[in-house]
Amino acid sequence: MDDSVLGDDAARKRGRKQQRPDPQESPVAEFAWRLCELKESAGDPSYDRMRAEFGAMASKSALSAAARGKDLPSWETTWEFVRSLAVGVLGQDAETARREWSRRWEAARTVEEPEPAEPPAVRPRWLTWLVAGAAAVLVVAGAVWWTWPEERPIPGDASLMLSETVPDGTEFAAGENFVKTWEVRNVGREPWDGRYLAQVFREGDADCTAPQRVSVGEVAPGGTVQLAVPVFTGEKPGRCKLGWKMVDEDGRQYFPEELRAVFFDIQVR
Numbered sequence: 001m002d003d004s005v006l007g008d009d010a011a012r013k014r015g016r017k018q019q020r021p022d023p024q025e026s027p028v029a030e031f032a033w034r035l036c037e038l039k040e041s042a043g044d045p046s047y048d049r050m051r052a053e054f055g056a057m058a059s060k061s062a063l064s065a066a067a068r069g070k071d072l073p074s075w076e077t078t079w080e081f082v083r084s085l086a087v088g089v090l091g092q093d094a095e096t097a098r099r100e101w102s103r104r105w106e107a108a109r110t111v112e113e114p115e116p117a118e119p120p121a122v123r124p125r126w127l128t129w130l131v132a133g134a135a136a137v138l139v140v141a142g143a144v145w146w147t148w149p150e151e152r153p154i155p156g157d158a159s160l161m162l163s164e165t166v167p168d169g170t171e172f173a174a175g176e177n178f179v180k181t182w183e184v185r186n187v188g189r190e191p192w193d194g195r196y197l198a199q200v201f202r203e204g205d206a207d208c209t210a211p212q213r214v215s216v217g218e219v220a221p222g223g224t225v226q227l228a229v230p231v232f233t234g235e236k237p238g239r240c241k242l243g244w245k246m247v248d249e250d251g252r253q254y255f256p257e258e259l260r261a262v263f264f265d266i267q268v269r
Contacts, residue, residue, distance in 0.1 A: 174234065
C-alpha cells in the first residue's frame with residue numbers, strides 16, 4: 001500500500017520516512033525539498049503534531065502534499081507549514097520567515113505558471129444552473145426562488161498576503177478603536193474589480209465590531225493593495241477574532257478552498 005494513503009504516522013510505524021523530492025526535477029520539487037529540509041530541522045514532526053501541537057491551520061493531506069513536490073501548494077498552506085515549524089518550533093522571526101518563503105513560493109509559482117487557458121464561453125445563468133446542477137430550487141406557496149453557488153473560483157486567479165498589522169494576541173482596552181491592515185498582492189492573471197472582503201466568521205466572547213464588507217478596489221495583476229478595517233473593541237473583555245474572505249457583489253467566494261480567511265485575533269481587557 002502506498003504511504004500517501006496510509007498517512008505520515010502510519011508510514012512512521014512501518015519504519016519509513018517521507019521520501020524527499022528531487023530538487024533537480026522542477027522548481028516545485030525544489031520548493032518541496034526546502035520544506036522537507038525545514039521539517040527535518042524542526043525534528044521531523046508528524047503532520048498530526050504540526051497541526052495539534054504547533055498550530056498549523058491546514059489539513060494533514062495539504063501539508064503532506066506540499067512536501068511531495070508534485071504540485072505547488074497554495075501560499076496559505078505553505079505559510080501554515082512554515083509558520084508552525086520555522087516560527088513555532090525553531091523560533092525564527094515571523095515577518096522575516098514570511099518574506100523569505102513568500103519570495104521562494106512566488107519564484108516557484110512564476111516558473112511553473114501555465115499558459116493562460118481560453119476563457120470559458122459566457123452562458124446564461126439558467127444554463128449554468130442546468131448544466132452544473134449547482135443551484136437549488138425552493139418552492140414555497142407556489143413561488144419559486146433560485147439559490148446560486150456560493151463560490152466563484154477563476155482559473156489563474158491568485159492572492160498573496162505580504163504583511164499585516166496588529167499581531168495576533170495584541171491587547172486593547174475596552175472602548176478602544178484601531179485599524180487592522182493587510183497588504184495583499186494580486187499574483188494571478190485576473191484583474192480584480194468589483195471585489196470585497198466579507199466577514200465570514202467570528203470567535204471569542206468579546207463584543208468587538210468591524211465592517212461586514214470592505215471594498216478591495218481595482219488591482220491589476222502584479223499590483224498590491226492595502227486592505228484596512230476599522231475595529232471597535234466594544235465593552236466586554238475577552239478574546240475577539242474576526243475573519244474575512246474575498247467575494248463578488250453577490251457574496252460568492254473567489255478562493256473558497258485555496259485560501260483561509262484573513263483575520264485579526266486580539267484580547268480586550
